[in-house]
Every structure is written in structure tokens, then in C-alpha cells.
Amino acid sequence: MGFVLCPVEDMAQLPSVARDICPFPNYNPSPHFVNMLSINSSLHLKNHYMAVQSSLTAKQLEDFTQGLRTTFGREGRVTLGGVGVVALSLAVLFDTLARQARGECVSESEPIPGLFIKDLRGYYPPQVYTVSKYLRLVPHIANNPTRMKEETERYHKKLLSEDQSLDKLGENHLLPIKEDTTAFNLLLSHAFAANLKIHHLRIKNATEGELFTPDRKAPDDVIFSLNCDSEIADKDFLAEVQKSDNRTQEAFKRHMSNVSKTRLHRVSMLEFFNAMIHLVCPFGNVDSMTAHREDFDLKANALQKWAE
Template identity: 55%
Template sequence: MGNTFCPSDEVSYMSSIARDVCPFPDYTPSPLFTNMLSINSSLHLSNHYTAVQSSLNPKQLEDFTQSLRSTFGKEGRVSYGGVGVVALSLAVLFDTLAKQAKGEQVSDSGPIPGLFIKDVRGYYSPLVHTISEYLRLVPHIANNPTRMREEAKRYLLQIKIDYLSLEKMKEDPSFQLNKSSLPFMQDTAVMNLAMAVVFSKVLRTHYLNINGTESDEIMKFNPQLNDPPTYNLNCDPETADKEFVAAAQNLPAGFQNAFKNKLPQSTPFLIQAAEADSWNSMFLLSSCSLGDVESRSPYREDFDLKANALWKWNV
């Protein structure tokens, strides 16, 4: 998918200058996604729980807490709640309940707002819809081991089906001819696919933890990103390059050299800047994820909603 490199402040800064010249999407994944799927997910979730509660007035906080009590009961403990996909589902639930407590309308279907990269064309792959559906379901079954095993496997299978359907579309002889116009090959769609790939790995790890065995055929499913995205910028890159290069020449040499040394020179700088920005995000996704099944032992960390509540936890 291009050149691999570690994220750098220089590339990020140059990308921000390029975006000022010719707007292109922000490929940075939601902090919820990277934080809750990281090795420090429990700490991030606790901090997010506190931040969400602190944003509410007393009446809103009471309604928010009551909604959590209705879902999880008087004990307020969530099995595996401080880890991975369950932590992410709780973070999404906190945001949803907080919005509802403030009187905002929140959809209970479709892509979870703010979690995936926004596509101005409105395209979201089936993978995005499947993952959003799963995350909305988890809080309601988190303390039911049987349901959690069943649903984790079912959604892993659905993610596999969604992923393979995209791969099958690429086998069409017209794929290479129409690649630039295919919605699932656009930059934001590919970034969302990268998030889905990371999510599937973390969900596999979760399934291993709660199932206790790797014997399932689904554990062999290991999706990858194989094709570079199409970058459609809101300008003519060739024309805008002159303005971008002029702006870059006013920067310290270190910034210019870092950018030029990391990227090929066969395409316009603005396309390179967009590619660099997306690769920074790709690296962030892969480096933060705890989804490496092969290198991790089963683990469990429940989350105590009651102990971290800012409103009295009554029933």
C-alpha cells in the first residue's frame, strides 16, 4: 500500500500544511478506537468514564447513571469490561447515554457516529455496519458468557463474509479499469477497512479469551490490507502543488528533508502528503492494537462501573 515508515511529527506537520492548501480528509482514527483497543484500555476507559460523567449536570448525570444501572444491575460490574472490544463497546455506550441524557437524538443503527472516519460521499462498507452493530449489542450481553461466545463467533464470521465479499469484487476484470471510481477503494473507505482489520484481530483475541481454545476454524481468519487507496483531493493537485511547495520552502530544512526522504517523487506533493497522513494513521492503528493473538496469553479485566460512578449507585 505504499512505503512503510514510523509516524513522525515532520510528516504530520507537512500534511497539515498540505491540507490548508488543498483540503483532504483527516485520517486520524478516533481516540476511542485506539485507546480502548490498546494495552492500557482499562485506564483509558476509566478516564473516559470520568470525563463523560463530568460533562453532565446533576440531573443528566442521574439519568445517565440510572441507564447504566438498568443495563448492568446493582453490582455494576462488566465482564472483560476493561479490555479490548468490551472496553470499546462501553466507551461507545457512555457517549450514547450522555447524549441521550442531554436530550440529543442518537441513532441505534448504522455506523457509530464519530468512531469511524467520516466519508463525505456517505459510503461505509458492510464491515463498518457489522462492527457498529456488534458494539451496540455487547453491553446488553457482556455478563452472559454463553451469549458472548456465541455472538463473538457469529460476528467474526460475518466480518469474514463482509471482508471476502470486498475481495471478490476486486476479482472482477473491470476492477483495475474502474479502481479510482470504486467507493470501497477511496481513501476514507480504506482507512475504515484498516480499522475493521484491527478490530477483527482484537475480536479474535477476545474470542480466544472467552472460548479458551484456538481450535475454531474462525481463528485462522486473518484479513489484510492489500491495495493502495485512491486519494481524491478537493482541488487540482498539480496546480495546488505550487502553493504547497512555496509554503514548504519557508519551513526549516529538517521538515523538508524528512518529508522528501520518506516519500517517492513520482506523484504530486499533495498526494504524497495525503498518503503520508494516512500511513501515520495506519501505523497508529497497528501499534496501539492488542489484537495479536499469537503473542498474547488469555487475560481478563472486569470493569467496575459502580466504583467509578460520580453519582450514587442505587437500585
């Protein structure tokens, strides 16, 4: 959580050009993940709440608001709802209720849509399902301190246990933990586990050190998914860059030196590690994050008047 590096912003153009030629996964973490687990989570959550409500018709907004009233009661206040994993759970709930209000089908057992890097093979490590279950549970227990403490401890231990089990399987090459999407989803789950620790400390009004979260780093030899013949696509990529704007060409010159494989491998690798830095850049230290506490008032920020 003490990471001080921030993303390289001029990298954005290269993956955009490369992905049109050779599709590879978008490694950038969900804005929800970055925004709701940052020190500015309350502002991001309020903005998202307003945006979701504004996107609905009058009838859809009525159904959406009723869903919130059913979950939280007429007071509409969520304990610690403006910070961390609770803010993330509310952002997920807003999206879910909005989809339901539009008549879309919503699965309660699959990974939360858009929160993790999509794997075209459909494989997700168990931590992805555990994080999804916790986030779906939180709105129903957020105002119950005892349940929140118990479930947060339980899910934190479960994530650590799954992490250890997966590492052992990976050592025996039984699971694809070095493949790009799996490796990044594991990084996401680890960042989430670190934030569960922070939430646990908030609930107990305690200091750092009562829950242990080991560091997880990306494998040194990540296997990148390039769905093309990279040798042939490399020539097309170079041709497209040469036709592109000056900013893209400057980024190409800056980042494409000393390429050991193909340029497309280099672009996917740079985006992967840039996204990894982006994942941890918004976080402060554990003590400052723990001290950050704020409830969220759904009723005060509602576009539709709540029934008394």
C-alpha cells in the first residue's frame, strides 16, 4: 500500500492502435475498483450514484429507488458507505439495480460484470467469486456492525486461504496463474484483500497489524494473450503508427526501444504493468486510509423523493 509510482499517461495511444490490429485483453482495472477504494471514494460514489439515477427513465428510477429502500430502509443511511469496500459494494449495487430496472437479466452467481478482467476462456480464479459474493452481501449487512465484522474476517481469511492454495497448484503447473488475465485478476483480488483489512480496522477502530495480508506480485514471466500472428501484425502496427498523430509517434519512440520480442508483446506488457501501477496509485498508507470514515446518505443524494 506504500506504492509511490503512478501510471505512465502517454501509454494510452499505443494499446489503442495495437488492439485494432491484434486483439488482446484490456488490462485496465474497472474505474469502480480504482475510485471506490481510493481516499476520494465518497466523492466518486456520489458522482456515480447521480449518474446512474440520471440514466434511468421516471419509471425505472422509481423501481431503482424502491430497491434501495427495500435494502436499507426509509432512512437510507449506510454505515461507512462512503469509503472502501462498502463504497465499492454500493457502486456495484447501483449498477445491478439499474440493470434490473431496465429489465436486464442479472446473475447472482457469476463474477460481477466489469469488475474483473474478462477471460475469453471463461476461467476465473476462486478469489474472483469470493470477492463478488462479499460485495453482493455487504449491502444487506452494512448497518449491522456485528455481522460486518464477522463476515469481513471470514472473507479475508477465505481470500488468504485461496491465495495460498492457488500458489501451491501453480507451482505444480495445474492452473494458469501466469497467464495475463488470471495474473491480473489475482492482483485485483489481492488489492481487495488489503482493503478488507483496512475495513476490518475501521470497524474495530484498531491499528494496523491485526490482520496480515501478504504481498502479491505479478509473475516475472507473464504469458500475454495475442490473438494473432504477432510477427505479421507487428508490421501492420508499425505502419499504423507511422500514419498516426505526433503524440502516438512520440510514445512509440519512447517506449518501443530495446524490444526483445515483437512490438505487440511489448505494448501488451507495458499496458499490463502500467495498469498494475494504476491499481495501487490512488491508495494512501494504511493508517490514513483507516482513519478515513464516512457514512453515505442515499436519501439525501436521491433524485427521487423517498417515501416516508
